[in-house]
Amino acid sequence: xxxxxxxxxxxxxxxxxxxxxxxxxxxxxxxxxxxxxxxxxxxxxxxxxxxxxxxxxxxxxxxxxxxxxxxxxxxxxxxxxxxxxxxxxxxxxxxxxxxxxxxxxxxxxxxxxxxxxxxxxxxxxxxxxxxxxxxxxxxxxxxxxxxxxxxxxxxxxxxxxxxxxxxxxxxxxxxxxxxxxxxxxxxxxxxxxxxxxxxxxxxxxxxxxxxxxxxxxxxxxxxxxxxxxxxxxxxxxxxxxxxxxxxxxxxxxxxxxxxxxxxxxxxxxxxxxxxxxxxxxxxxxxxxxxxxxxxxxxxxxxxxxxxxxxxxxxxxxxx
Ligand code: UGA
Numbered sequence: 001x002x003x004x005x006x007x008x009x010x011x012x013x014x015x016x017x018x019x020x021x022x023x024x025x026x027x028x029x030x031x032x033x034x035x036x037x038x039x040x041x042x043x044x045x046x047x048x049x050x051x052x053x054x055x056x057x058x059x060x061x062x063x064x065x066x067x068x069x070x071x072x073x074x075x076x077x078x079x080x081x082x083x084x085x086x087x088x089x090x091x092x093x094x095x096x097x098x099x100x101x102x103x104x105x106x107x108x109x110x111x112x113x114x115x116x117x118x119x120x121x122x123x124x125x126x127x128x129x130x131x132x133x134x135x136x137x138x139x140x141x142x143x144x145x146x147x148x149x150x151x152x153x154x155x156x157x158x159x160x161x162x163x164x165x166x167x168x169x170x171x172x173x174x175x176x177x178x179x180x181x182x183x184x185x186x187x188x189x190x191x192x193x194x195x196x197x198x199x200x201x202x203x204x205x206x207x208x209x210x211x212x213x214x215x216x217x218x219x220x221x222x223x224x225x226x227x228x229x230x231x232x233x234x235x236x237x238x239x240x241x242x243x244x245x246x247x248x249x250x251x252x253x254x255x256x257x258x259x260x261x262x263x264x265x266x267x268x269x270x271x272x273x274x275x276x277x278x279x280x281x282x283x284x285x286x287x288x289x290x291x292x293x294x295x296x297x298x299x300x301x302x303x304x305x306x307x308x309x310x311x312x313x314x315x316x317x318x319x
Pocket of ligand 1: 086088127128129177178180193194207208212213250
C-alpha cells in the first residue's frame, strides 16, 4: 500500500510518517513544500531527517499548489492531508492570505486530483477550532461556528471535502484534532513556548487569566488514531473528534511544568487574545467506536517527553 502524507515534515506529519512505516506493507510518500510558517524550515528538516534513508520512504519537496497530480496520484492508494497553515492567533489581517492559499486552495486542488485519480481513502486533518465557543463536551454533530480566520479556513477545507465526496465519491474521513502536543510541537504553541521560556529563565507568557482549558492530545495518541483510519471499516464520510486523555487549564499545565522542572516559574499575564474559545472538550466516543481509539498519555508523561525533545534538538535550544 502506498500512502501520500502531505505536510510530512510538520509536527504531526513527521510522527505520522514514522508510525505508518512501522507497518511492513506500507510505503510512504511524504510531500512537503517547506512553506514559511511559525516553525523554521531547518526545524522541519530536522523533523523528517531520521526518515530520509528509510527504504520505504520518499520525500517530495513541492508546494501543494504546484504539484502535477497526474504524475503522483495514480501511484497512491490513500492520502493523509495534513499540510496547511497552522495557528489560531496568527491568522488575522493580511496573514489570512496564506491561510486561504494553503488551507483552502491547496485542499481544493488535491481534491480535484483525487476526483480524477481515485484513492481508497482521503483523510483530512481538521481541528477543534471549527467549533468555536463550546459549552461542555462537544460531539461531531455540534454546531460549527469558528472564532478565528484560521478556523474558518479549516472548516472551508472540511466543506470542500464534503463537496467532492458528494459529487465525485472521494472517500473522505475528517479528523478534528484537539490541541496536539508532545515532541516536535510547533514553536508558536503554548507548551513549546512555556518550556523555552523556562529554559531561558524568562517569565511564562499567559494569555487571558490562564483559566482557559484545553483538551490536550498527546501526539502519539493522535497519530495512532490517524493511522487507524487506514484499515477501519465504516469511517468513510465520517467526521471524528480526536481528543486527549486529560483536560486542563493553562495554569494547571504550568503547575505540572513546575513539578517537572523542580522549581517555581514566574508567570506573566500578557493580555487577552481574541479568536480563541475559552474551553475545549472533545467527546471521543465516536473515535473509540470507529477507530478503537483510547488516548493513553497523561499531561505529566506527555510534557516530560516534550521537554526531553526540546533539550536534545539543537535547532530548538535557541533564544
Ligand atoms: C492549537 C493549534 O495551534 C491549532 O493549530 C489547532 O487547530 C488547535 O490547537 C486545535 O487543536 O484546535 P491552541 O488551542 O490555541 O491551538 O493551542 P496552544 O497554542 O497550545 O494554546 C493553548 C492555550 O494556551 C490557549 O488557551 C492559549 O491562549 C494559551 N497560550 C498559548 C498562552 O497562554 N500563552 C502562550 O504563549 C501560548
